[in-house]
Amino acid sequence: MxxxxxxxxxxxxxxxxxxxPMLNMRWDHVKILEDVKTLYVRYIQDFGTGRDxxxxxYWRFTTDGVFYNESQLAVxxxxxxxxxxxxxxxxxxxxxSFGQSGSGxxxxxxxxxxxxxxxxxxxxxxxxxxxxxxxxxxxxxLCVQLSYxxxxxxxxxDLLSEDSDTFTRSFREITLQKVKSADEALTLLFRAESKRExxxxxxxxxxxxxxxxxxxxxxxxxxxxxxxxxxxxxVVDLGGVDSYGNxxxxxxxxxxxxxxxxxxxxxxxxxxxxxxxRPDCILVKQRxxxxxxxxxxxxxxxxxxxxxxxxxxxxxxxxxxxxLLAFGQCIRGLKPKRLQPNISKNEEIExxxxxxxxxxxxxxxDLNAMLNCGDxxxxxxxxxxxxxxNIAKEYLTDITNELVVLNVSDARTVLKVFKDLYNKLEMDxxxxxxxxxxxxxxxxxxxxxxxEITRSTTKSKESIGVGKLKSSHGNVSLKGxxxxxxxxxxxxxxxxxxxTLTKRxxxxxxxxxxxxxxxxxxxxxxxxxxxxxxxxxxxxKDLPKNVPNYAKxxxxxxxxxxxxxxxxxxxxxxxxTEAKELQLEYYHAxxxxxxxxxxxxxxxxxxxxxxxxxxxxxxxxDEDGKAFLSAAETECLDNCNHAQQELIAEQEHVLKKQxxxxxxxxxxxxxxxxxIDKFDDFCKKHYHISVPDLHxxxxxxxxxxxxxxxxxxxxxxxxxxxxxxxHNIKLYRQLQRLMKEQILKEIKLTKRRKRWT
Ligand SMILES: Nc1ncnc2c1ncn2[C@@H]1O[C@H](COP(=O)(O)OP(=O)(O)OP(=O)(O)O)[C@@H](O)[C@H]1O
Numbered sequence: 001m002x003x004x005x006x007x008x009x010x011x012x013x014x015x016x017x018x019x020x021p022m023l024n025m026r027w028d029h030v031k032i033l034e035d036v037k038t039l040y041v042r043y044i045q046d047f048g049t050g051r052d053x054x055x056x057x058y059w060r061f062t063t064d065g066v067f068y069n070e071s072q073l074a075v076x077x078x079x080x081x082x083x084x085x086x087x088x089x090x091x092x093x094x095x096x097s098f099g100q101s102g103s104g105x106x107x108x109x110x111x112x113x114x115x116x117x118x119x120x121x122x123x124x125x126x127x128x129x130x131x132x133x134x135x136x137x138x139x140x141x142l143c144v145q146l147s148y149x150x151x152x153x154x155x156x157x158d159l160l161s162e163d164s165d166t167f168t169r170s171f172r173e174i175t176l177q178k179v180k181s182a183d184e185a186l187t188l189l190f191r192a193e194s195k196r197e198x199x200x201x202x203x204x205x206x207x208x209x210x211x212x213x214x215x216x217x218x219x220x221x222x223x224x225x226x227x228x229x230x231x232x233x234x235v236v237d238l239g240g241v242d243s244y245g246n247x248x249x250x251x252x253x254x255x256x257x258x259x260x261x262x263x264x265x266x267x268x269x270x271x272x273x274x275x276x277x278r279p280d281c282i283l284v285k286q287r288x289x290x291x292x293x294x295x296x297x298x299x300x301x302x303x304x305x306x307x308x309x310x311x312x313x314x315x316x317x318x319x320x321x322x323x324l325l326a327f328g329q330c331i332r333g334l335k336p337k338r339l340q341p342n343i344s345k346n347e348e349i350e351x352x353x354x355x356x357x358x359x360x361x362x363x364x365x366d367l368n369a370m371l372n373c374g375d376x377x378x379x380x381x382x383x384x385x386x387x388x389x390n391i392a393k394e395y396l397t398d399i400t401n402e403l404v405v406l407n408v409s410d411a412r413t414v415l416k417v418f419k420d421l422y423n424k425l426e427m428d429x430x431x432x433x434x435x436x437x438x439x440x441x442x443x444x445x446x447x448x449x450x451x452e453i454t455r456s457t458t459k460s461k462e463s464i465g466v467g468k469l470k471s472s473h474g475n476v477s478l479k480g481x482x483x484x485x486x487x488x489x490x491x492x493x494x495x496x497x498x499x500t501l502t503k504r505x506x507x508x509x510x511x512x513x514x515x516x517x518x519x520x521x522x523x524x525x526x527x528x529x530x531x532x533x534x535x536x537x538x539x540x541k542d543l544p545k546n547v548p549n550y551a552k553x554x555x556x557x558x559x560x561x562x563x564x565x566x567x568x569x570x571x572x573x574x575x576x577t578e579a580k581e582l583q584l585e586y587y588h589a590x591x592x593x594x595x596x597x598x599x600x601x602x603x604x605x606x607x608x609x610x611x612x613x614x615x616x617x618x619x620x621x622d623e624d625g626k627a628f629l630s631a632a633e634t635e636c637l638d639n640c641n642h643a644q645q646e647l648i649a650e651q652e653h654v655l656k657k658q659x660x661x662x663x664x665x666x667x668x669x670x671x672x673x674x675x676i677d678k679f680d681d682f683c684k685k686h687y688h689i690s691v692p693d694l695h696x697x698x699x700x701x702x703x704x705x706x707x708x709x710x711x712x713x714x715x716x717x718x719x720x721x722x723x724x725x726x727h728n729i730k731l732y733r734q735l736q737r738l739m740k741e742q743i744l745k746e747i748k749l750t751k752r753r754k755r756w757t
Pocket of ligand 1: 018019020021099100101102103104105106107108114204205206207239240310
């Protein structure tokens with residue numbers, strides 16, 4: 001249990017240990033105290049020669065927790081419990097998994113090779129981060145970016161890069177991939193993992209240090225707040241330290257073991273420098289190793305450091321265990337310092353705010369300038385107002401080419417006229433759209449509307465003048481062109497529609513005039529949009545939006561008597577049945593043909609044998625030595641001829657059956673096409689969508705509803721789990737499979753390359 005003071009004080013650097021479970025655990029060598037934090041390790045000298053029977057002595061190591069036979073979840077909770085919130089708050093953190101080769105570093109850091117339940121810290125952090133993003137979405141907007149690198153010697157390998165040549169020395173070239181969901185992040189993680197370097201003959205043992213980095217940028221949901229917090233969370237899977245030639249690192253080459261040992265030593269030295277707190281030395285030491293350089297500011301006394309050491313407690317590995325425990329003690333020696341969140345200003349928002357301020361100030365300035373000639377504005381007469389209204393209307397109807405305003409009040413009056421007219425037109429449009437939408441499914445009406453629009457637009461173009469435009473502002477006189485009402489529309493409704501459409505036709509004539517006088521367009525302000533509204537009105541038939549899915553549309557189609565579906569379906573079934581029968585007959589005929597071929601071959605064989613017999617028999621020659629056919633040979637010849645005739649007849653029969661079958665098939669296809677065409681007509685008529693589009697839309701729905709992943713996977717997943725969890729498990733397995741396949745492919749390629757070189 002943590003004491004009260006420990007709970008309140010945030011500790012920057014913590015070191016945990018995870019003990020590798022083995023059959024030959026030597027608990028007399030390593031002891032864990034009851035607080036599950038203190039470890040005692042036997043004096044290595046006690047095992048020297050001539051030391052039998054000495055009283056055992058122990059070194060004492062204090063840690064922040066020891067995990068033995070603990071689940072992955074327990075390790076995750078223990079290590080990362082208090083850091084995710086800090087990361088969102090702008091503090092960078094490192095989760096460092098170090099230890100001997102094959103002791104479970106990767107299991108702790110990523111666990112991507114294990115089942116979903118045993119996944120490691122990286123995938124868990126991803127899910128938790130996106131959960132937090134969802135929970136906090138009303139307060140902050142979180143942007144998550146990923147990068148994954150491997151360090152080797154002085155190089156970095158960019159595991160998220162699409163290029164084949166992924167080695168680089170420059171940190172700026174490292175891919176930083178933005179991700180929007182946990183699934184996306186997980187996919188990237190698995191893909192990158194498959195590109196890691198493995199020890200020879202192994203698909204699990206890593207040959208270099210892996211650093212998976214999550215860059216989190218938190219911006220306030222309030223878009224006017226320019227503050228932004230940026231932090232990095234690194235999950236480091238350090239190369240396994242070992243002695244070269246040790247059984248535990250049997251698959252690794254000398255370079256891989258050496259590289260890992262050097263990285264650990266340099267890290268230890270760097271931490272000692274951090275403890276000494278000498279900035280000049282820190283900068284120098286940072287450049288020693290690409291791993292330390294890459295971690296940069298995240299590896300400092302002001303950031304969060306969570307280390308998990310992996311140790312073995314058997315005698316042959318006791319030396320390495322001791323060195324790892326000493327490394328941990330060194331890290332714990334880092335004095336806690338105040339965390340330094342990386343808070344900066346969001347330049348984009350700040351520029352936007354400043355721009356808004358400038359706009360506001362300009363407006364204020366203009367207003368002041370206007371108010372300076374306010375004496376004219378306040379003394380305007382009613383006659384002047386009427387005069388300005390008329391001028392504005394004349395301008396809009398192209399009677400005058402110029403609109404001269406003398407002061408603010410004139411301008412205001414003119415603007416008001418424009419505004420009123422615009423509002424009126426907008427209301428007209430909405431009304432028209434509503435009516436069209438209500439009755440949009442009725443083809444008759446749609447046609448009527450289109451006809452009406454065309455007719456009234458043409459008519460209004462010819463007849464509407466200035467007077468009529470005036471009336472559209474005051475008491476509107478409606479003159480709709482007479483039209484034939486569709487049978488299914490009531491007289492009243494038609495009257496309303498006619499009114500609306502006539503009004504609209506007037507606007508259309510107005511806008512046409514304005515567009516012909518190009519130079520005035522910009523002056524007309526809101527009227528500029530008018531041709532657009534008319535275009536929309538012309539497409540009333542596109543308005544219905546409640547398109548059903550494919551199955552529903554099909555059900556409606558087959559029940560629509562006007563398409564005679566029942567009769568067509570009857571014909572289709574009959575034709576299909578006939579085609580099936582003909583197909584059987586055709587197959588039967590083919591079988592017969594094969595038999596005929598066999599009979600012909602048999603007969604030919606018999607004939608050949610009879611011939612041979614005759615040739616060896618001297619009695620089959622006449623006096624002149626000429627051969628004559630034996631009775632058996634004659635019979636065989638007859639049989640052969642007969643079989644060949646049968647074959648020809650059967651061939652003809654097969655051809656006949658084939659033609660009949662093809663014809664029946666074509667007929668069935670044609671009926672099916674007829675049905676599809678009619679369905680297409682039906683869809684176009686009722687929903688203004690063709691069948692393929694409808695089908696695609698329905699398919700999308702199906703995929704969406706079922707979840708794309710579950711459609712792809714067939715593995716069994718526990719039914720009692722919640723849907724989200726099932727989805728995660730399936731995705732996890734799928735990605736794992738792909739990763740393994742990719743790793744095997746890479747190994748094969750490497751072997752081939754080696755053979756070539
Ligand atoms: N605590 C543990 N409990 C059960 N199995 C474990 C434990 N630790 C490691 N393993 C198993 O041991 C094997 C090696 O683990 P892992 O690959 O994680 O080791 P590593 O330290 O990353 O090795 P390397 O340094 O070679 O990359 C894996 O199969 C893993 O599942």
